[in-house]
Amino acid sequence: MDQSSKTQKIDEEINLKGKICPYTFIESMLALEEMKVGEVLRIIVDYPPAVCDVPASLKNEGYEVLDVSAVNDTDWAILVKNKELEE
Amino acid sequence: MKFSEEQIHRYSRQMILPGVGGKGQRKLTEAKVFIMGAGGLGSPAALYLAAAGVGTIGLADSDRVEIHNLQRQILHRTCDIGLPKVESGKKTLESLNPEVKVQIYPERVTSANIREIIKDYDLVLDGSDNFPTRFLVNDACYFEKKTLISGAILRFEGQLSTFKPHANGPCYRCLFPEPPPPGHVPSCQEAGILGAVAGIIGLFQANEALKEILGIGKSMAGRFLACDALELSFHEFKIEKNPHCLLCGENPTITELIDYTQTCPGPVV
Numbered sequence: 069m070d071q072s073s074k075t076q077k078i079d080e081e082i083n084l085k086g087k088i089c090p091y092t093f094i095e096s097m098l099a100l101e102e103m104k105v106g107e108v109l110r111i112i113v114d115y116p117p118a119v120c121d122v123p124a125s126l127k128n129e130g131y132e133v134l135d136v137s138a139v140n141d142t143d144w145a146i147l148v149k150n151k152e153l154e155e
Numbered sequence: 156m157k158f159s160e161e162q163i164h165r166y167s168r169q170m171i172l173p174g175v176g177g178k179g180q181r182k183l184t185e186a187k188v189f190i191m192g193a194g195g196l197g198s199p200a201a202l203y204l205a206a207a208g209v210g211t212i213g214l215a216d217s218d219r220v221e222i223h224n225l226q227r228q229i230l231h232r233t234c235d236i237g238l239p240k241v242e243s244g245k246k247t248l249e250s251l252n253p254e255v256k257v258q259i260y261p262e263r264v265t266s267a268n269i270r271e272i273i274k275d276y277d278l279v280l281d282g283s284d285n286f287p288t289r290f291l292v293n294d295a296c297y298f299e300k301k302t303l304i305s306g307a308i309l310r311f312e313g314q315l316s317t318f319k320p321h322a323n324g325p326c327y328r329c330l331f332p333e334p335p336p337p338g339h340v341p342s343c344q345e346a347g348i349l350g351a352v353a354g355i356i357g358l359f360q361a362n363e364a365l366k367e368i369l370g371i372g373k374s375m376a377g378r379f380l381a382c383d384a385l386e387l388s389f390h391e392f393k394i395e396k397n398p399h400c401l402l403c404g405e406n407p408t409i410t411e412l413i414d415y416t417q418t419c420p421g422p423v424v
Binding site: 090098 | 158163164167168170171173176177178
């Protein structure tokens, strides 16, 4: 497991291996919408463009991306903190 | 409500939009939109609302599909000629998006049934083709406090506005107090309509409906758009609540629904 996941408290994790963009982003966003404000989601992706695109899209939506790091040769973990949903 | 894999795929290109997301998509799924008329305006509007995943679409029209409708009324196909328009429309919408519930009203909409029909809907789109219905829909929306997204077309021209008299905006009668006198507006046979113009205005109505449901963008309430498709020019006017409006003014004289008789055909839809 990567270093960031060892030190950072994680509330939920979703495995999006095998999924491509934009579904990686949408499923991440849907998972965050179900979580409490301030909780941390760990997203596992293996689609290379998602490693850049998912954090960028989440930042655009106002989420705080805490970390993006390789888990192994194929998988990446994105840590994102949930924000308050605007009405 | 959890989205299925299929729903995520179907709506992905709008769910990634700012202001939509899962929350907005849920609003669309829960939304109920009533469309008056399954003709030139109602067809494109209904198709795009169904495609976007609006959960319930009400479709009212008492006509049957005729061959001269097909030039602009894209809910219907050549094989639908003779079918009630609402049945043909329901079939098309459900084949586009089986998740959408389509409620149909093949009966003539009158003062006796309109309030009961629209009361369960969140929004009303007027795509009617005659002035008695246009005024009836406006008045019923006022009494039932429903947002009305109004579109009208004739020849190469179209009009669009949103009426929210319950939220301090004007109603249709603030602009047009009474139906025009007989012969004042040309009939469909005299005037004609370019099908694409119906598409333009109908899709503006669908766009405004989606904005109202999602709570995004700038509403057309208090604004009136006139479009000339030959020049492709758009003119926007600011419109205000008329304190002397017969319906929503300070001293209203219209306190119940009126069934005007069709003395002259209205805009072609």
